[in-house]
Amino acid sequence: MSKIDPSLFSAHEHALEREACPQCGAELVIRQGKHGPFLGCSAYPGCDFIRSLAPNGRDIEKVLEGSSCPECGQPLAIKKGRYGLFVGCTQFPLCHHIASLQESDETQIACPACDEGHLLSRTSRYGKQFYSCSRYPHCKYVVNDKPIAMACPDCGWKIMVEKRVRGTLRWVCPQKGCGKQVDQGTK
Known part of the structure; x- marks a missing residue:
């Protein structure tokens, strides 16, 4: 059985050389942010110097x-x-x-929440399609299913959405509490 050489782990031989901050001369330290690690000045908040650890052009x-x-x-x-x-x-x-990269598909359906914008087809960061008002961020109306320009027969909401339930195409009211469904047949 071989022994581990303790000299491999001595701090003084393998210590990283510390870099000085170009703005104030204090030591730069590795910090963690929401976009990953970066170098930041140890004199923060007095000095706000930061530098990315990611290579330039990586994105x-x-x-x-x-x-x-x-x-x-x-x-x-x-x-x-x-x-x-x-x-x-x-x-x-x-x-x-x-x-x-993707052109947003503007429907001709007016936003039922603000009556000023139109519903746009957009893609989430996970690749899912959804429809939101063209006046975002002023109007934050969103539906996950394809909107249909038809008022709900029960509550009067200005749109219905297209859903496929067990092989049957249905138009469903997107309003919470209503949930009215109109069958459109099997497709």
């Missing part, structure tokens, strides 16, 4: 050749963010231009 999936940012003229790239893929400027953080 860029592919640079779009022949494209140009409408704000700064630099090339655009397909990037990966916390809500999935999107198109963004390669000069981020100097330029904050972003665009969605």
